[in-house]
Amino acid sequence: MSDIEIRPATEDDIPAIVAMLADDALGATRESPDDLTPYRAAYELLAADPNQHLVVAVRGDRPVGTLQLSVIPGLSRRGSSRSIIEAVRVHADERGSGLGTQLIEWAVAASRTLGCRLVQLTSDATRVDAHRFYEHLGFEASHLGFKLHL
Template structure:
């Protein structure tokens, strides 16, 4: 399947990333791939924040996966730094290829490199396949998450 490169996202990658974000039942309801303006503004904020790592997986010059890793310094757990994995997406053509595992392993390795003591993520309760995937990689469903829409 060709060599895989995981690298920082560029502005040219944003249309492909947004398309992947929109390519599932939940994303189709909340993403707007026809209007890239808000995504480009968000990308600029992410690009200039050293605690944000928005990456793409590229195979044969084609964006086939993405995730965002956020580094969060904190006081709890004896001043531990943690990371949060968000927005994990794999292109439909690549699902089942091991790419998701490679992306998560990249995020865990980068978290270690950044001095994190904990890696956390959330997954919508309807994504049961994703839950099994994360558990296979060693994550445990240890907390109940809450959100407040603003």
């Protein structure tokens, strides 16, 4: 995978990122690739926040993967910062190529560099294959999560 570059996302990457977010059964019900206005507004907030790292994996000039890494300073765990990996997506053409592993390894290494002592991620309860993938990479299913939609 030496021809893959993982770099910060730019505004020009938004259409490709949103397309990847929408390209599965869950994303198809939540995302709106035909109206990028809310995504552009969200991107501006992310780009302005030094604790947010939206990245794309690029092959040539084509985004083929993405994730968001959020760093959260905290008091717990002796004042440790933690990172949260969100919105991991790999383009359908690249699934099974090892790119997902490369993205997660990048996020873990970046978390260490940024001084985090813990890396967390969540995965929808229906994404059983993703759960196996994360466990294979050393993550433990240690908590039960809750959401309140507003």
